[in-house]
Amino acid sequence: MYGYTHERACQLVFLMLYIVGVGLEDGEGCERYFSVTNSLAPITQYQSIFHRRQSVAEFAYYHDLQTYSNLSKFIYGNYKQALRIIxxxxxxxxxxxxxxxxxxVFYTWLVEEGEYLQNLCKTPPKETIEMEYFAKLDALQSCQRHLAEVRKAWIPYSATARDKTNTLETKHRNEQENERTLIADVQALEERLEIFSRWIEGSEQWLKAKKMVGEAEYQKALDKLEGLLVARMFEMGRLNIAGTGKFPSF
Structure with a gap:
């Protein structure tokens, strides 16, 4: 599980399946061996140095005997696998x-796949700026809608309406500042992208950028979900190893 839960680009370089001369072994024999030795933890945790070493030596000795008894089955299985491949x-x-x-051509395909995955690791600069431009335009439209609502607001005159009027004026002033800031950002991005006609909602460029933003957010959520899933798998595997932690102190 260790090798196959890594990202694909990492597998192409380090996974033993793609290393010439390694053979068909997965190289996880050591990992499985040390996983078995975790059963020694609850036994040796509170032993003296001598008895701890004695337990480890006895475990290794009997494990060697068990491995030797299963060696014929291991060789027979590999022999059948080799005959099937041949x-x-x-x-x-x-x-x-x-x-x-x-x-x-298989080696060429591995190189091409690695280059393709490396290019996928980073979003092209132009697409990144286009998505930022779309986000600024969307924020500008939202700001202008709020500003229009504030301008249409009407408060009847009364002795207690002064505080409401001050609040409304402050909100109006803040929305105007936000609008000026967003317009400056949009103009700067238009200059970088060489856009001479501002995108409008529903246009082809608008819909394309909106789709890219949605896909980017979906991919980010998918990557986070994948990371949580792998972490959960390791955590569940860890729960099957009882007695490796320290007892709480009261």
């Missing part, structure tokens, strides 16, 4: 010839 070689080679694929 038996399907001719079929795979014929299919590759029919498709015009050579054995060298």
């Amino acid at each position: 038996g399907s070689k001719h079929l795979v080679c014929s299919r590759m010839q029919e498709s015009g694929i050579s054995s060298e």
